[in-house]
Every structure is written in C-alpha cells, then in structure tokens.
Amino acid sequence: MSIALPHIVVDRNLVEHCVMTLGSIGAAAGTGVKRTVYSPEWVKATDLYASWCADAGLIVRKDAVGNVWGRLQGTREDRSVASGSHIDTQLPGGRYDGALGCISAYIALRTLHEHFGAPRRSLEAVAFCEEEGSRFPAANLWGSRAVTGRIADGEAQRLKDYEGVILGDAMRAVGLDPARIKDAQRSDIDTFIELHVEQGPVLEHADIPIGLVTGITGLRHYVVEVTGEANHAGAFPMDLRRDPMAGAAEMISGVIDTANGIGRPAVTTVGRLQVEPNYPAIVPAKVRFTIDARHPDADALRDLYAMHEATLRAVAARRNLELSWQVTLDQPPSPSDAATVELLMSVAQEQGVRAMRMHSGAGHDTQVMAGIAKTAMIFVQSRRGRSHTPEEFTSVEHAAMGIEVLAGAMYRLAYA
Amino acid sequence: MSIALPHIVVDRNLVEHCVMTLGSIGAAAGTGVKRTVYSPEWVKATDLYASWCADAGLIVRKDAVGNVWGRLQGTREDRSVASGSHIDTQLPGGRYDGALGCISAYIALRTLHEHFGAPRRSLEAVAFCEEEGSRFPAANLWGSRAVTGRIADGEAQRLKDYEGVILGDAMRAVGLDPARIKDAQRSDIDTFIELHVEQGPVLEHADIPIGLVTGITGLRHYVVEVTGEANHAGAFPMDLRRDPMAGAAEMISGVIDTANGIGRPAVTTVGRLQVEPNYPAIVPAKVRFTIDARHPDADALRDLYAMHEATLRAVAARRNLELSWQVTLDQPPSPSDAATVELLMSVAQEQGVRAMRMHSGAGHDTQVMAGIAKTAMIFVQSRRGRSHTPEEFTSVEHAAMGIEVLAGAMYRLAYA
Structure with a gap:
C-alpha cells in the first residue's frame, strides 16, 4: 500500500x-x-x-x-x-x-x-x-x-x-x-x-x-406450534380456557422484546402466522408462527436462540399449552x-x-x-x-x- | 303456586x-x-x-x-x-x-x-x-x-x-x-x-x-387492521421498524388480559388472524385480526368495548402503526x-x-x-x-x- x-x-x-x-x-x-x-x-x-x-x-x-x-x-x-x-x-x-x-x-x-x-x-x-x-x-x-x-x-x-x-x-x-x-x-x-x-x-x-x-449474520427459522383447546368464544369462561392465541401473542411479544432489548445487531421477526380453525367466534385450537432470529456474532446468536426458546417454554408451561417447534433453517x-x-x-x-x-x-x-x-x-x-x-x-x-x-x-x- | x-x-x-x-x-x-x-x-x-x-x-x-x-x-x-x-x-x-x-x-x-x-x-x-x-x-x-x-x-x-x-x-x-x-x-x-x-x-x-x-350476552365483533411497513427481516434494525405483528401481539395480549382481569362473565376472544404478506423473512405490512367481546350486562359491556378500543389506540400510537377497525356484529x-x-x-x-x-x-x-x-x-x-x-x-x-x-x-x- x-x-x-x-x-x-x-x-x-x-x-x-x-x-x-x-x-x-x-x-x-x-x-x-x-x-x-x-x-x-x-x-x-x-x-x-x-x-x-x-x-x-x-x-x-x-x-x-x-x-x-x-x-x-x-x-x-x-x-x-x-x-x-x-x-x-x-x-x-x-x-x-x-x-x-x-x-x-x-x-x-x-x-x-x-x-x-x-x-x-x-x-x-x-x-x-x-x-x-x-x-x-x-x-x-x-x-x-x-x-x-x-x-x-x-x-x-x-x-x-x-x-x-x-x-x-x-x-x-x-x-x-x-x-x-x-x-x-x-x-x-x-x-x-x-x-x-x-x-x-x-x-x-x-x-x-x-x-x-x-x-x-447467522440465522435460524423456527416454526412454532402452540396447541390448546378449541372452544366457543361465548360459552367458555376465560379462566377455563387453554387459548393458544393468548399464548402465541405473549410469545411473539416476548421474542420481539428480547431482540429489542439486546439492540443492534440482533433482529427477531415473526412474519408468518396461521390460526386453526381461524373463525372469529371460536377460541383457536392451534396457532403456528415463524420466528426468524439473527445475529452476526456466533456466541450472541446462541444466546438469542436460548432466550427465545426459554420464552416459548415459559409461556406454554404457565398457560398449560402444548408447544413444539421445528428449526427449518439454521445458518451460522x-x-x-x-x-x-x-x-x-x-x-x-x-x-x-x-x-x-x-x-x-x-x-x-x-x-x-x-x-x-x-x-x-x-x-x-x-x-x-x-x-x-x-x-x-x-x-x-x-x-x-x-x-x-x-x-x-x-x-x-x-x-x- | x-x-x-x-x-x-x-x-x-x-x-x-x-x-x-x-x-x-x-x-x-x-x-x-x-x-x-x-x-x-x-x-x-x-x-x-x-x-x-x-x-x-x-x-x-x-x-x-x-x-x-x-x-x-x-x-x-x-x-x-x-x-x-x-x-x-x-x-x-x-x-x-x-x-x-x-x-x-x-x-x-x-x-x-x-x-x-x-x-x-x-x-x-x-x-x-x-x-x-x-x-x-x-x-x-x-x-x-x-x-x-x-x-x-x-x-x-x-x-x-x-x-x-x-x-x-x-x-x-x-x-x-x-x-x-x-x-x-x-x-x-x-x-x-x-x-x-x-x-x-x-x-x-x-x-x-x-x-x-x-x-x-351482548357481543361485538371487531375486525382490526394494523398497518406498518414491510421490510427485510435481516437488514432492517429493530429500532427502525414499524412492525404490525409486534403491535398486534401486544394488542391481543392486552384485550385478552382485560377480559381475564374483569373475570366472569366477561369474555374476549381473538379467533381469526391474517398476515400480509405472511412470509417468515419479511416484517409484515399488515395484520388483521378479529376481537369477539361479550358481557351479559349492558353497562359492563360498554366498559369492556371502551377498554379494548383504548388498548388498540394506545399500542398503535406508541408503536407508530396505522390502526382501523370495523364493527361487523353488534348485539345488545x-x-x-x-x-x-x-x-x-x-x-x-x-x-x-x-x-x-x-x-x-x-x-x-x-x-x-x-x-x-x-x-x-x-x-x-x-x-x-x-x-x-x-x-x-x-x-x-x-x-x-x-x-x-x-x-x-x-x-x-x-x-x-
């Protein structure tokens, strides 16, 4: 030079x-x-x-x-x-x-x-x-x-x-x-x-x-499935529900708040969500959503994944919901x-x-x-x-x- | 008798x-x-x-x-x-x-x-x-x-x-x-x-x-539309996003928590949700969801609606999201x-x-x-x-x- x-x-x-x-x-x-x-x-x-x-x-x-x-x-x-x-x-x-x-x-x-x-x-x-x-x-x-x-x-x-x-x-x-x-x-x-x-x-x-x-950045795509029990939106009291939408909403807020809290360059996105059966007057049986989580540093990335998984488990346990996920993309x-x-x-x-x-x-x-x-x-x-x-x-x-x-x-x- | x-x-x-x-x-x-x-x-x-x-x-x-x-x-x-x-x-x-x-x-x-x-x-x-x-x-x-x-x-x-x-x-x-x-x-x-x-x-x-x-019970069905800006899930930092999924998740948790807090006989259900464009790696442009809110007492019902609408407005304002809703069913x-x-x-x-x-x-x-x-x-x-x-x-x-x-x-x- x-x-x-x-x-x-x-x-x-x-x-x-x-x-x-x-x-x-x-x-x-x-x-x-x-x-x-x-x-x-x-x-x-x-x-x-x-x-x-x-x-x-x-x-x-x-x-x-x-x-x-x-x-x-x-x-x-x-x-x-x-x-x-x-x-x-x-x-x-x-x-x-x-x-x-x-x-x-x-x-x-x-x-x-x-x-x-x-x-x-x-x-x-x-x-x-x-x-x-x-x-x-x-x-x-x-x-x-x-x-x-x-x-x-x-x-x-x-x-x-x-x-x-x-x-x-x-x-x-x-x-x-x-x-x-x-x-x-x-x-x-x-x-x-x-x-x-x-x-x-x-x-x-x-x-x-x-x-x-x-x-x-490294990144993972999770497909998360939260299962509760479909019930009548009027006849089933709140305190007896196992509502996967309530659980999914809390999980989504949780993972997004986690990435917000860490700040740049962490990012977490929930871009896709599907509800079953997806009717206004039925408490859903199942909510499926994706989590896209990214960080360019390998250690920080591992921590981000661990925090997200902990959030999912904690919400599912507290709300008595079944939880499973698949990692569909995992890139270092x-x-x-x-x-x-x-x-x-x-x-x-x-x-x-x-x-x-x-x-x-x-x-x-x-x-x-x-x-x-x-x-x-x-x-x-x-x-x-x-x-x-x-x-x-x-x-x-x-x-x-x-x-x-x-x-x-x-x-x-x-x-x- | x-x-x-x-x-x-x-x-x-x-x-x-x-x-x-x-x-x-x-x-x-x-x-x-x-x-x-x-x-x-x-x-x-x-x-x-x-x-x-x-x-x-x-x-x-x-x-x-x-x-x-x-x-x-x-x-x-x-x-x-x-x-x-x-x-x-x-x-x-x-x-x-x-x-x-x-x-x-x-x-x-x-x-x-x-x-x-x-x-x-x-x-x-x-x-x-x-x-x-x-x-x-x-x-x-x-x-x-x-x-x-x-x-x-x-x-x-x-x-x-x-x-x-x-x-x-x-x-x-x-x-x-x-x-x-x-x-x-x-x-x-x-x-x-x-x-x-x-x-x-x-x-x-x-x-x-x-x-x-x-x-x-009396009841209302709201169809709520939350609009932000679609962006790349990796390239767009959290702090610059206008993410309608983050907003919708917080709104959904909010209205469900409200009904839970009031207790029986209040019920609130989010049974239907749609995302646009609904891809894992894109921050959504728009999230639409229904709210089904019910109470058999007319005064309590009015209060429930008002609390829900206040939650929607507060979250949308804080997150800089566009918000609109339609009442598609309104039964006393x-x-x-x-x-x-x-x-x-x-x-x-x-x-x-x-x-x-x-x-x-x-x-x-x-x-x-x-x-x-x-x-x-x-x-x-x-x-x-x-x-x-x-x-x-x-x-x-x-x-x-x-x-x-x-x-x-x-x-x-x-x-x-």
Missing part, C-alpha cells in the same frame, strides 16, 4: 445505462422486475451480460448451471480475484438487488482494463444464475452453490418450481445439462468481493454512502476476511469515499463463496431501506462510489 | 331414542352431524319431527320458511306457550346443539298430553329451520327471524350459500315459496322457553345439571323475563332438580323470540363444555331432568 492508488473514475452514465437496460428485462409493476432463473427473461438478461463482458474484452463463458463469467486474463498463473452477484429477482423485486452487483463487477473490470490493461492476477466478473429462491423455493443460492460444490446429487431432479416444473427440466429447456452441474465447480478463486444494495436503512440513517461488510454467521475488509476500508479512505463497517443482516452468495475463497462485501445505500419490492432504489452516485471502491481494491489485489 | 306440582316423569328411553334417531340423519364423522337448512338431510329431519308431533296428537304444520310447529290446542282462546330450538347443525356439529331443544319441546308436550290431556292455554313445540349460518353464512337465526318478522325484503334473493346457491332457490327446491316468508310471522306467543345444551363447562365445573338463563344483551326465570327455578326446586342461574355466552333463537314473547332458557350440562364438534355430549339423565323442568313450567303456565 506504499504506492498511491491511481485515480479510478467510473462512468456514471454507464452505470445508469446498465441499471436501466438490465432492469428493462422482465420489467413489471412500474419500476419492478420479475426475472426468475431459466425463464425467457433470464435467458435474455444473461445473454446481455455476456455481450457486455465480451465488448469489454473479457473472455466470456456460461458455466454448467448458467452462471456467466467474464475473465480478464492475468499475466501470471495465479488464483483469481472475482466479483459479482445474482441476476435473478424476487417476484417482483427491484432493479438493484443482485443486478447492481453483476453490473458493478462488469464495470469495474471494464474500467480497469481500459485504464491499466492486463492485470498480473486474473480478474473475473460473474452473474450468478440464481440466488433468490423465487422460482424454485428450495433452490436458493443455486449459482454460488454450483460453483462451490454444494449442490447435492439428485437435487436438480428433486426440486420443483411453484408450477411443478422440475429444475433439471427447466435447465434442459435453456440448453443446460443437469448431469454436468459439477463442472461448474471452481477451486481457483482467491478472493470474492460482492457489491450489493444494503436492503436496510442503516447507511441512509448514518448518512454514509458505503458499508463494508464485516460478516453476514459468515465473517468476512478481515484483511480484505481492511483493504476495502483503506481504498475508500484513499479515494475520499465515506464508508462504515457494518454487518449484513441478509444472506448473500458471498456466504457460500466463503467456502472456497476469502470474501468481503461492499454495501451501497438503499433509499428508505426498501428491498424485494419495485420501490428499491440506489442513486447512480452511490453505486458509482461503490464500484470505485471495488475497482480500487481489485487494482491493489491484481495490479499493484 | 299454592297447588303442588304433579309428579312429571320423562321417559329416559324416549329421550335417548329421539337423540339417536334425529342424530342419525346427516350422521358424519362418527358422532357428528351435518344437517344444513334445506338440504336432503334437513327435509328428512323435519319430516321425522312432524311425524313425531303428529303421533303425539299435536296439530302439525310447516310454516313458510320450513319451521315445524306441533300444537297442543288449549281449551281457552289465549296466546300460547311455546318451546323449541333449531334443527340445523354446524359442519359437523354434534347430536345435541339445537336438536335437543326440538326433542325436549316434543317430549314435554307429549308427556303433558298423555298425563293431563288438553291444557287451558295452547302449548307449542317448534323445530326452527335454521340458526347456525352453517350453509348460508349471513342467514343465521333464519327460522326465528321469520317468526318475528325480522327478515328483510329481498334477503332470500340476496343471500347465497358457500357454493353460490341463492337462499330463495334453495327454499323453492324443497317446496317453499320465498315470496310467502312473511306468512311465518307470529304475534300470538306469550312465552317462549328454549332448552339447549350449555356449550360451555360452567355447569360441569359446578357439578350442577341445570342452568336457568338470566340473559343472553337480551335479558330473560325475570318472572319466567323465577317460575323455572321454583319448578326445579319442587322437583328436587339442582339448578343454578347463569347467563348464556352464546347467541340463541331465544334472543330473537324475545322481540315478540317473554323468554327464558334452560341449559343442560355439556360434557367438557364441548360444542360445535362431534365430541358434543349431554347425558340422557341431565337431558331428562331439563325436560322435566320445562314440562313443569309449561304445566304451571298452561294447566294450573
């Missing part, structure tokens, strides 16, 4: 052009985008991304699951430095989630290539085929899982989309062979840096354009590579870009890539923290600043 | 025979019954009831909506004393809810007729065609509403069942003319006494077979005729039947009949308070004791 970083300026018009052009493929609900994996819109979008990369002088290939890779070949045989994100969207998502990371990697490589020619270490831009699980709900992180060898045998034949289409058949329909999924695996990536919109309001509230992600925290975060921070400082360290409360391809490479993420400010909605918005200026930090770090890793 | 009540004993075998025979029409799910108004099962059941009444020497007629009346003609021109309940069921209900009241009226009249011949004042047994709203959800109390002139013009053409069948067409299909509904109206009933299963556990817990109903308390309750109590005492005064927390045809007659109700013990389920059960002995109290009161009103 003794040599000063050269001045790297990203073309704002190019950023805007790429966001709007890619966002037009699958455009829905005004500023929304619907682009699910292996759909006609997805084919069009991946073809566009490949053509951008080719025009920038990159070596382009689609791998066995449809990830698009653009490679700027280095002069030395060495493991590469890669960047990118996913090209699929929610139903509808916005123009930025995933897409901006693909665009940023392409623009960073194009800019570095134009100004500095071939790097010593190879640089790669990638558009992962799938991350959202918006078409095949159990497929999520499909692209990065293929790259890291985390797709199980037979998974392509087992997973179905919401209309019953088998994932393997959807692959074949776009010219991919599910028998070749393992060919997508990579073991030659040294560092992976993903640029992504924050999807929360933290940067906006702090009035800082760029976040450098120190780690991705994924810390970033500390040296890479430091590199990004020093680049931002040299470039005069205001950046803060923060964690990611959402999951990303980066946590999968962490299995084979050093990783870090660059967050750019989201307006009002809106995400997974057509309302998603990130300014061109903030996006460009993020890309400049990415390009600067790539320069340090591959040229300097 | 100076003359001692003659010894009236009801045939236990007849009670059991009637419960099992009527319960076999529409039998479902073991001990359950599905018998909705104007269905083939309903036709069979009303025909059976008419034949029972005819065999007992009663004058039988089906009125314009299909209520079956059996009349034991009095020797004097005077307003009659009637008893009965509804012959339709929930989906499935049990063998007792409604059915036992129809059977009791028939057995009481048959027993009185056999032992004492013609009364001075006419006695009537009735099987109301519909009370539950289990086929036409908005039709409930159809039979007693027809008798009291509370069916609106055009209602038969407006109401539809769950399959879209218009009520008027369903009437025509069983030989009834919806244009003649007003012919069902009566103005010549002096006293109406309904025997019904308790549908709650109060009598069982008190170990008393018979309840004498001092009044039917319906007190029984005090003299009729006293008569029933004195009859029970003379007969050595242990009885307690209580209110009804459920609605009944009696509250409608209160518009044209003096009313009271006799409750018989329900096992474990189970109702609107095949598990419903009342012992033959308790049913017979209730019918003996009913018959004794009818004797006092029509013979003595």
Whole structure:
C-alpha cells in the first residue's frame, strides 16, 4: 500500500445505462422486475451480460448451471480475484438487488482494463444464475452453490418450481445439462468481493454512502406450534380456557422484546402466522408462527436462540399449552476476511469515499463463496431501506462510489 | 303456586331414542352431524319431527320458511306457550346443539298430553329451520327471524350459500315459496322457553345439571387492521421498524388480559388472524385480526368495548402503526323475563332438580323470540363444555331432568 492508488473514475452514465437496460428485462409493476432463473427473461438478461463482458474484452463463458463469467486474463498463473452477484429477482423485486452487483463487477473490470490493461492476477466478473429462491423455493443460492460444490446429487431432479416444473427440466429447456452441474465447480478463486444494495436503512440513517461488510449474520427459522383447546368464544369462561392465541401473542411479544432489548445487531421477526380453525367466534385450537432470529456474532446468536426458546417454554408451561417447534433453517454467521475488509476500508479512505463497517443482516452468495475463497462485501445505500419490492432504489452516485471502491481494491489485489 | 306440582316423569328411553334417531340423519364423522337448512338431510329431519308431533296428537304444520310447529290446542282462546330450538347443525356439529331443544319441546308436550290431556292455554313445540349460518353464512337465526318478522325484503334473493346457491332457490327446491316468508310471522306467543345444551363447562365445573338463563350476552365483533411497513427481516434494525405483528401481539395480549382481569362473565376472544404478506423473512405490512367481546350486562359491556378500543389506540400510537377497525356484529344483551326465570327455578326446586342461574355466552333463537314473547332458557350440562364438534355430549339423565323442568313450567303456565 506504499504506492498511491491511481485515480479510478467510473462512468456514471454507464452505470445508469446498465441499471436501466438490465432492469428493462422482465420489467413489471412500474419500476419492478420479475426475472426468475431459466425463464425467457433470464435467458435474455444473461445473454446481455455476456455481450457486455465480451465488448469489454473479457473472455466470456456460461458455466454448467448458467452462471456467466467474464475473465480478464492475468499475466501470471495465479488464483483469481472475482466479483459479482445474482441476476435473478424476487417476484417482483427491484432493479438493484443482485443486478447492481453483476453490473458493478462488469464495470469495474471494464474500467480497469481500459485504464491499466492486463492485470498480473486474473480478474473475473460473474452473474450468478440464481440466488433468490423465487422460482424454485428450495433452490436458493443455486449459482454460488454450483460453483462451490454444494449442490447435492439428485437435487436438480428433486426440486420443483411453484408450477411443478422440475429444475433439471427447466435447465434442459435453456440448453443446460443437469448431469454436468459439477463442472461448474471452481477451486481457483482467491478472493470474492460482492457489491450489493444494503436492503436496510442503516447507511441512509448514518448518512454514509458505503458499508463494508464485516460478516453476514447467522440465522435460524423456527416454526412454532402452540396447541390448546378449541372452544366457543361465548360459552367458555376465560379462566377455563387453554387459548393458544393468548399464548402465541405473549410469545411473539416476548421474542420481539428480547431482540429489542439486546439492540443492534440482533433482529427477531415473526412474519408468518396461521390460526386453526381461524373463525372469529371460536377460541383457536392451534396457532403456528415463524420466528426468524439473527445475529452476526456466533456466541450472541446462541444466546438469542436460548432466550427465545426459554420464552416459548415459559409461556406454554404457565398457560398449560402444548408447544413444539421445528428449526427449518439454521445458518451460522459468515465473517468476512478481515484483511480484505481492511483493504476495502483503506481504498475508500484513499479515494475520499465515506464508508462504515457494518454487518449484513441478509444472506448473500458471498456466504457460500466463503467456502472456497476469502470474501468481503461492499454495501451501497438503499433509499428508505426498501428491498424485494419495485420501490428499491440506489442513486447512480452511490453505486458509482461503490464500484470505485471495488475497482480500487481489485487494482491493489491484481495490479499493484 | 299454592297447588303442588304433579309428579312429571320423562321417559329416559324416549329421550335417548329421539337423540339417536334425529342424530342419525346427516350422521358424519362418527358422532357428528351435518344437517344444513334445506338440504336432503334437513327435509328428512323435519319430516321425522312432524311425524313425531303428529303421533303425539299435536296439530302439525310447516310454516313458510320450513319451521315445524306441533300444537297442543288449549281449551281457552289465549296466546300460547311455546318451546323449541333449531334443527340445523354446524359442519359437523354434534347430536345435541339445537336438536335437543326440538326433542325436549316434543317430549314435554307429549308427556303433558298423555298425563293431563288438553291444557287451558295452547302449548307449542317448534323445530326452527335454521340458526347456525352453517350453509348460508349471513342467514343465521333464519327460522326465528321469520317468526318475528325480522327478515328483510329481498334477503332470500340476496343471500347465497358457500357454493353460490341463492337462499330463495334453495327454499323453492324443497317446496317453499320465498315470496310467502312473511306468512311465518307470529304475534300470538306469550312465552317462549328454549332448552339447549350449555356449550360451555360452567355447569360441569359446578357439578350442577341445570342452568336457568338470566340473559343472553351482548357481543361485538371487531375486525382490526394494523398497518406498518414491510421490510427485510435481516437488514432492517429493530429500532427502525414499524412492525404490525409486534403491535398486534401486544394488542391481543392486552384485550385478552382485560377480559381475564374483569373475570366472569366477561369474555374476549381473538379467533381469526391474517398476515400480509405472511412470509417468515419479511416484517409484515399488515395484520388483521378479529376481537369477539361479550358481557351479559349492558353497562359492563360498554366498559369492556371502551377498554379494548383504548388498548388498540394506545399500542398503535406508541408503536407508530396505522390502526382501523370495523364493527361487523353488534348485539345488545337480551335479558330473560325475570318472572319466567323465577317460575323455572321454583319448578326445579319442587322437583328436587339442582339448578343454578347463569347467563348464556352464546347467541340463541331465544334472543330473537324475545322481540315478540317473554323468554327464558334452560341449559343442560355439556360434557367438557364441548360444542360445535362431534365430541358434543349431554347425558340422557341431565337431558331428562331439563325436560322435566320445562314440562313443569309449561304445566304451571298452561294447566294450573
């Protein structure tokens, strides 16, 4: 780092052009985008991304699951430095989630290539085929899982989309062979840096354009079932009821209060609830609800889970309700590579870009890539923290600043 | 009351025979019954009831909506004393809810007729065609509403069942003319006494077979809508959320705690709840839930509503959530005729039947009949308070004791 970083300026018009052009493929609900994996819109979008990369002088290939890779070949045989994100969207998502990371990697490589020619270490831009699980709900992180060898045998034949289409058949329909999924695996990536919109309001509230992600949160999904006894809403006195709604309400308040009490970065959400039989004049028999609990620190996460479970047990015991739960998702925290975060921070400082360290409360391809490479993420400010909605918005200026930090770090890793 | 009540004993075998025979029409799910108004099962059941009444020497007629009346003609021109309940069921209900009241009226009249011949004042047994709203959800109390002139013009053409069948067409299909509904109206009933299963556990817990109903509860149904802002469950810090699930949980705990704190006879139930969008990893945008609040005393009921509304407003304000509600049902308390309750109590005492005064927390045809007659109700013990389920059960002995109290009161009103 003794040599000063050269001045790297990203073309704002190019950023805007790429966001709007890619966002037009699958455009829905005004500023929304619907682009699910292996759909006609997805084919069009991946073809566009490949053509951008080719025009920038990159070596382009689609791998066995449809990830698009653009490679700027280095002069030395060495493991590469890669960047990118996913090209699929929610139903509808916005123009930025995933897409901006693909665009940023392409623009960073194009800019570095134009100004500095071939790097010593190879640089790669990638558009992962799938991350959202918006078409095949159990497929999520499909692209990065293929790259890291985390797709199980037979998974392509087992997973179905919401209309019953088998994932393997959807692959074949776009010219991919599910028998070749393992060919997508990579073991030659040294560092992976993903640029992504924050999807929360933290940067906006702090009035800082760029976040450098120190780690991705760990999380669990619980499906909690509270069972009491269905009874007539009028004829059954309060003191004789075993009311699972009363119990669930107290449990929900309890777990949310726990996360509130701990404060940032703990979060706990009850987003889904179902009542049986769900009639106004019947004390319910059963209430089922989900708990999504997250913390980026492994010890604090364990404590959070333990406090939630204690709350559930205490309320059920006091109210004489049956209680059971399933853990349907259990993801450990994924810390970033500390040296890479430091590199990004020093680049931002040299470039005069205001950046803060923060964690990611959402999951990303980066946590999968962490299995084979050093990783870090660059967050750019989201307006009002809106995400997974057509309302998603990130300014061109903030996006460009993020890309400049990415390009600067790539320069340090591959040229300097 | 100076003359001692003659010894009236009801045939236990007849009670059991009637419960099992009527319960076999529409039998479902073991001990359950599905018998909705104007269905083939309903036709069979009303025909059976008419034949029972005819065999007992009663004058039988089906009125314009299909209520079956059996009349034991009095020797004097005077307003009659009637008893009965509804012959339709929930989906499935049990063998007792409604059915036992129809059977009791028939057995009481048959027993009185056999032992004492013609009364001075006419006695009537009735099987109301519909009370539950289990086929036409908005039709409930159809039979007693027809008798009291509370069916609106055009209602038969407006109401539809769950399959879209218009009520008027369903009437025509069983030989009834919806244009003649007003012919069902009566103005010549002096006293109406309904025997019904308790549908709650109060009598069982008190170990008393018979309840004498001092009044039917008033109640409101609120549909409450709490709106916040949908956000990512991971990326949005707790302190910046406007989470309607957190608000709804606190409101639900609040209104249930309020009713618990007041104690019997106040009851408050949240039986229905819906979340939007209802995904585990999204802080909801909106939570809708119902509040069913009941109290048999008009002043206490007003206070209960006011406390609930204050809870909703306070939580919404503190949590910065939007709040709105609709009152979808608003029913004032319906007190029984005090003299009729006293008569029933004195009859029970003379007969050595242990009885307690209580209110009804459920609605009944009696509250409608209160518009044209003096009313009271006799409750018989329900096992474990189970109702609107095949598990419903009342012992033959308790049913017979209730019918003996009913018959004794009818004797006092029509013979003595």
